[in-house]
């Protein structure tokens with residue numbers, strides 16, 4: 053069996069007097085704190101200084117369609133995509149958002165407002181990212197309607213398919229499943245939050261109509277709340293900008309400045325061969341280690357299952373590699389409600405049912421701090437023993 057280091061008390065628990073066995077291991081959210089250690093070691097390389105008189109205007113670049121996008125951030129985004137080779141940036145508009153959460157809603161709004169009829173159906177193939185449900189239902193818009201699982205979707209009329217690849221929650225590589233190539237009312241939003249070389253082999257330079265990326269899951273800076281969309285169609289990009297203007301009159305400049313600096317440093321580290329310097333090498337090694345440990349625990353058990361991923365040639369690393377997704381899609385062979393079973397062991401995960409799947413699956417974040425992850429492994433190992 054895999055040797056588990058004695059987990060320390062997880063740092064994120066405030067009451068230090070609680071015994072370790074009573075700590076709640078929260079792996080429900082994909083809070084990417086795993087990368088803190090790397091950025092700590094980078095010391096002052098990413099420090100930005102902002103004076104009281106800086107960045108005061110609403111506006112960034114009035115001649116840009118996305119007038120609240122800082123020009124330096126635009127360059128940093130393009131340079132990173134060129135260095136990694138994961139997406140085409142030429143001949144398209146970059147729209148910045150307060151996380152890709154805002155951009156996804158902006159894109160759905162844009163496509164629905166340009167559709168000939170409303171409501172536009174919104175679908176995603178199960179298991180899907182559960183937040184899409186809230187994003188499309190919360191404001192009770194009459195312009196679009198969440199129709200759930202894209203597998204088997206056969207409603208006529210305009211629709212938007214959300215394609216997440218690698219997928220949240222199960223890490224698989226996804227393409228559209230509805231596929232109506234001759235239907236001009238068929239629209240797709242590609243969510244590439246995890247299409248980065250520490251998680252998955254970069255097999256092609258993606259070139260779709262609307263592609264969403266988030267700073268959160270590349271470097272772990274989720275709190276900065278920056279995402280961007282690469283959009284081919286000018287009218288769609290305009291509508292997205294309009295939505296963000298009404299919603300928040302642009303996007304924090306402080307956040308954009310910080311993101312710019314960190315993306316510039318990240319792109320620089322891509323040139324390094326060193327595993328401690330090159331962020332994607334560092335991230336891949338860390339994820340490989342975590343996945344190795346988790347697979348060992350699951351292998352020892354007759355009860356649990358994990359998704360297997362095929363190897364593929366990664367253009368970024370120049371060799372064939374495995375996938376190490378940001379979430380594990382843990383299943384049980386028993387007829388049990390896995391999320392409740394884990395909760396009994398004080399482990400919180402996202403229920404499979406919330407992702408359009410079943411009670412026998414849960415989504416587990418692989419991006420927590422090391423001690424929290426080790427505590428999870430320890431509890432999982434004990435669960436199967438009883």
Ligand code: PMP
Pocket residue numbers: 082150151152153154181216220243245265266267268274277278279
């Ligand atoms: N899309 C996917 C697939 C995600 O997993 C997440 C984060 N959990 C997001 C979008 C939202 O990211 P952001 O922090 O940029 O809002």
